[in-house]
Amino acid sequence: MRTRTKLLAALLACLMILTVGSAFAEGETVTINFWHHYSAQSAENETLMNVLIPAFEAENPGIKVNAVSHEWAELHDKVLVSAKSNALPDVARCDIAWLPEFQKMGILVALDEEMPDFAEVSGKLLDSAMSTSVIGGHNYALALNTNSKIVFYNKTMLEEAGVQVPTTMDEWVEAVKKLSGENANGQQVWGWNEPALAGWNICPFIWSFGGSLTNEDQTVATGYINGPATVKAVETFAELVKEGGITGFNSGDIPMTDGFGTGRYAMMLEGPWKSAELAGAYPDVAYGTAPIPAGEGGSISVLGGEDIAMFNSANKEAAWKFMQFMTSEFAETEMDKCGQIPVNKAALESETVKAADYAPFIEAIQTAKARPTVAAWSEMDNDLTVAMTAVVTGEKTAQEAMDELAAKWDELLK
Amino acid sequence: MITKSRLNRTQLIALLLPGLLLFAAFTVYPIIRLFWMSLCDMSFSSMLTQPFNGIENYKEVFQDQTFWTVFVNSIVYTLITVPGQMAIGLFTAILLNGIKRFSVTFRVINYLPVVTSWVIASLVFRYIFNTEGLLNYFLWKVVGITSSNIRWLDTRWGGISVAMILGIWKGIGWNMVIFLAALQQVPQDLYEASEIDGCGAWGKFVHVTLPGIKGTILFALIELTIGGFNVFTSIKMITGGKPAHQTDTLLTWMYYKAFSTGKFGYAAALSFVMAFSLGLLAIVQFRMMRNRDN
Secondary structure, three states, X not given: OHHHHHHHHHHXXXXXXXXXXXXXXXXXXXXXXXXXXXXXXXXXXXXXXXXXXXXXXXXXXXXEEEEEEXXXXXXXXXXXXXXXXXXXXXXXXXXXOOHHHHHHHOOEOOHHHHOOOHHHHHOOEXXXXXXXXXXXOEEOEEEEEEEEOEEEEEHHHHHHHOOOOOOEHHHHHHHHHHHOEEOOOOOEEXXXXXXXXXXXXXXXXXXXXXXXOOOOOOOOOOOOOOOHHHHHHHHHHHHHHHOOOEEOOOOOOOOHHHHHHOOOEEEEXXXXXXXXXXXXXXXXXXXXXXXXXXXXXXXXXXXXXXXXXXXXXXXXXXXXXXXHHHOOHHHHHHHHOOOOEEOEHHHHOOHHHHHOOOHHHHXXXXXXXXXXXXXXXXXXXXXXXXXXXXXXXXXXXXXXXXXXXXXXXXXXXO | OHHHHHHHHHHHHHHHHXXXXXXXXXXXXXXXXXXXXXXXOOOHHHOOOOOEOOOHHHHHHHHXXXXXXXXXXXXXXHHHHHHHHHHHHHHHHHHHXXXXXXXXXXXXXXXXXXXXXXXXXXXXXXXXXXXXXXHHHHHXXXXXXXXXXXXXXXXXHHHHHHHHHHHHHHHHHHHHHHHHHHHOOOOHHHHHHHHHOOOOHHHHXXXXXXHHOHHHHHHHXXXXXXXXXXXXHHHHHHOXXXXXXXXXXXXXXXXXXXXXXXXXXXXXXXXXXXXXXXXXXXXXXXXXXXXXXX
């Protein structure tokens, strides 16, 4: 029985290869391959397989979607390998951090050049989220879902210390200082937790202080990453670290969720996934959320999320239809029920979105910025961590470290 | 006789061929391919073309400050953990060799760390040495010899030291078993003869035991040196290279370069630098042992 099934599968596979080749010419069924990293057992995957794809196929007779689920990291590596062997899918859901790398490899389709109705389609999606797909002035993807970070604060700790939720960066500095020290049990407590010193962690401060990482075109860093506002942000952060107000990025520190849940960290900047984590591990901790405090540059958080992109080898017409469908109000509202924050403006207006757990994040997303969309970002990000480490350990001054970083980044951005 | 050996040769080749083919496909070919990769530009921008760029990757490795940091880390790790676990392992083996009862029990106890998973052992060590971990609690709250938490894991040498302690602790059992086997091979009459010649316990150790297990020492030395350069899991789990790659070792750095920054060419070159260093060390170790022989 098993051998027969296998034989049948092999035969079918052969047939499929034959049909894919001839389908387009004869106007028969087209199959597009869609790779994603919704985990196989998740509610997202169920929605995709049982609601979205059937709806799409009913709307578009003649197009079939073959969706394949991968692990997050595996998908990235799989695309790298498949590019070499010409086995890329038509469409993939990509972490926003991967796009610049894939673009640099030359495997993505510039949608704004190839799709005549691109402007109309992208106009329905959030501008901030769409900025994650702009590389070298062209759009290589559509935003699919998004997230950002906001302040989580421990209500009890703030009340006991008589501290108001900070709304400006000056208030934030004071609050962090007041909330740090020792608690009633003689344990050390910190006003702020920051689990790493990478771009995801430091960018919100740089941007809110009015600084920037590079110029608009992402070609030069000198004058931006070592500009006065950026240096001020780095200095302020490092000063608070040295005074014992911020911790979390050291190997020996209490992990973020544990420290926040047990009242050792008073505040942190985190994403929508934290609510579920806290509800599971520390259901008793009373916490509130607020936007990141505003500085000279406003209240600007960092964007995360995923885009949906098309590869060179795709059946472009069918792939484009599928991408439009996945970012449509219907699909985004369905995915929103699984906790995926939509980027479709119409979907964002819906009642379910307004009532969702992540509602406080939606405001932050409107103003949040994307980290540089350049292929060298992973290296730049590492350089930033190294530079920040040198500043918080007092090895270098903020200005020295950022000057050196700017020179390195200029090289990488060339 | 001659025909028979010829026949044997054909049989021999036939029997060896499957193994050799596998060896060629999964060891020899990847090494050659990796060497080629180390001579090509392989990063995100050149993944599809992979142009030849000579020794550029090697230049980049040697000009990279972080490479020297992680290289020194690997050497220090090896220099301390290898003699450390060998000395303690040998000492344990000698003690065990001398007792008649409970020998198996002690052997099992000493061997337990070897069969423990690296990941779990690393996590336990992390909990012990955390800033709010067991050790600080013990030193401060129980014994009272410190008055604040010491940041064991947060500095370069602190983090590496914890990984080294783990490495030694985990390696003692393996050394013990190897040396125990070797000790039992040393002829008993040599000990008796040296006793007649007036050797004490130390004299017997230096003049009989050590020369008797020299082959095993060399074997352990080379195996453990390779193991020391290959340290990965403990570093990844305990410090993750923090702060700013200062506790990374050759392998964790290689992994980071290849899979986080997509610089496969650099990582390939780094692996050859590492293999070359290890080969050089092995030659030196063989030489040293041979000299002592004369």
